[in-house]
Amino acid sequence: MENKGRILLMKGIKLESIGYVVTKAVGREVRDRSNISKIVLIPDLVEALEGLEDFSHIFVIFWMHEIVGENRRMTKVHPRGRREIPRIGIFGTRTPFRRNPIGLTLVELLEVKENILVVRGLDAFNNTPVLDIKPFDPWDVVEDAKVPEWWMRLERERSRKTS
Amino acid sequence: MENKGRILLMKGIKLESIGYVVTKAVGREVRDRSNISKIVLIPDLVEALEGLEDFSHIFVIFWMHEIVGENRRMTKVHPRGRREIPRIGIFGTRTPFRRNPIGLTLVELLEVKENILVVRGLDAFNNTPVLDIKPFDPWDVVEDAKVPEWWMRLERERSRKTS
Numbered sequence: 001m002e003n004k005g006r007i008l009l010m011k012g013i014k015l016e017s018i019g020y021v022v023t024k025a026v027g028r029e030v031r032d033r034s035n036i037s038k039i040v041l042i043p044d045l046v047e048a049l050e051g052l053e054d055f056s057h058i059f060v061i062f063w064m065h066e067i068v069g070e071n072r073r074m075t076k077v078h079p080r081g082r083r084e085i086p087r088i089g090i091f092g093t094r095t096p097f098r099r100n101p102i103g104l105t106l107v108e109l110l111e112v113k114e115n116i117l118v119v120r121g122l123d124a125f126n127n128t129p130v131l132d133i134k135p136f137d138p139w140d141v142v143e144d145a146k147v148p149e150w151w152m153r154l155e156r157e158r159s160r161k162t163s
Numbered sequence: 164m165e166n167k168g169r170i171l172l173m174k175g176i177k178l179e180s181i182g183y184v185v186t187k188a189v190g191r192e193v194r195d196r197s198n199i200s201k202i203v204l205i206p207d208l209v210e211a212l213e214g215l216e217d218f219s220h221i222f223v224i225f226w227m228h229e230i231v232g233e234n235r236r237m238t239k240v241h242p243r244g245r246r247e248i249p250r251i252g253i254f255g256t257r258t259p260f261r262r263n264p265i266g267l268t269l270v271e272l273l274e275v276k277e278n279i280l281v282v283r284g285l286d287a288f289n290n291t292p293v294l295d296i297k298p299f300d301p302w303d304v305v306e307d308a309k310v311p312e313w314w315m316r317l318e319r320e321r322s323r324k325t326s
Contacts, residue, residue, distance in 0.1 A: 009205070010292040013178040013226050015263045020172075042172070045262075047238040051251030054311035061224075061265055063176050075211040088214030091296045099208075100178045100294045102224055104267070106303050129173040131263045133254045136308050138318075140269050145299050148217035155301075 017063065017129030018042055019115070021122065030123045036110070039117040039130055046115050049133075053112040057136035060105050060122055063129040067101035085150045092148075103128070106136055180226065180292030181205055182278070184285065193286045199273070202280040202293055209278050212296075216275040220299035223268050223285055226292040230264035248313045255311075266291070269299055 019041035023030065039060065041049070052058065074097045076087040090098055103124055111118040117133070182204035186193065202223065204212070215221065237260045239250040253261055266287055274281040280296070 009183075010180040010226065010228060013180065013228075013292065013294070015176040015178065015265075017173040017176065018262050045238075045254070048252040048262075049254050050239065051255030051311065053255075054309070055255070056307075056309035057305045059267060061263075061267065063173065065173060065176075075208075076213065089211040091208070091211050092214030092216075092218070092298055094297055094300065098295060099181050099211075100224075102178075102265075102295050104222060104224065104295075104297060106305065129176065131176070132261060132265050132267075134257055134267060135255055135310070136305060137257065137314075138308055138310065141304055141306070141308075142220045142269065142299060143304070144219075145301055145304075146217070146219035147298070147301065148214065151300075 015063070015131055017131060018045060018133075019130045021062065021124045021126060021128040021130060023122070023124070023126050026126070030125055033121045035122065036118065036120050037122040037124070039119060039122075039133070041115045041117070041130070043115045049112055049115070049117075052109070052117075052133070052135065055109060055135040057106055058109050058117075058119070059134045059136060060103075060107055060119065060124070060130060061132040061134070062103040062105075062124050063131050064096045064101035064103050064124075065129055066125075067096050067098070071097050072099055072101060079150055080154065082154070085154075102131070178226070178294055180294060181208060181296075182293045184225065184287045184289060184291040184293060186285070186287070186289050189289075193288055196284045198285065199281065199283050200285040200287070202282060202285075202296070204278040204280070204293070206278045212275055212278070212280075215272070215280075215296070215298065218272060218298040220269055221272050221280075221282070222297045222299060223266075223270055223282065223287070223293060224295040224297070225266040225268075225287050226294050227259045227264035227266050227287075228292055229288075230259050230261070234260050235262055235264060242313055243317060245317070248317075251313075265294070
């Protein structure tokens, strides 16, 4: 820990991947929520997965290893790359361009077979390193969450496209 | 990337904290969902927070820096430390004893004031390094999630205590 002015910072936090993503989806296809992927974990972790199959949904925490250099230093982006929406701070979006490019996605757990998880809805590219798996807990539900106007607008647009 | 047998692994993934938690709660008190904490971010990040205040809820991703050594090598635990519940794999629980001790908590965002966020419901200790902040997105909601029997049992018990 380093005390930088009034700010305590911790540098060089080290993680290791516990496995990786396998998917045939490329580019924007990974955003398709019906997309089925595999997560191949280190074989030693089979015991650590016992009981996970009793949950229908899990959070996958992954490392967006292609985001490096300047792409980790951005401060504002157009939400979902839409240039007609004014730029907002990266922490107000789910952009991959973050200080620590950690991905977080809630997915449906379809199967656990030894060290392999089969999931639906993971928006991570093939070979993405996986950092952690956490069961989805109904405590994570917020029913009356407030979101910005731009979010609602994109959502209405998306509904029109899929209906 | 290292190809270890059939497993692609990535070692030495490096992160830096973007800020830290300030709370008066100690020990088990941090689990109280009404607990109010501050997240003090690096002052340079003020611009990167613009627009976050339009969300009512955010995910806080933090680094449980006190979990080191053998505590990162456990495979099974009693859920929530309850010895009467059989041990299950760490990935089937939200235990801090994980390969990569990353904490993930959905909190209510009460205020954004320059580089400081005021939140309710963060179960992280004082001085915990923060890795990322993501807005809660209604897409993260699952209404019909299935959970294990032990989870339901603890939930019923908790409801009895608080009612």
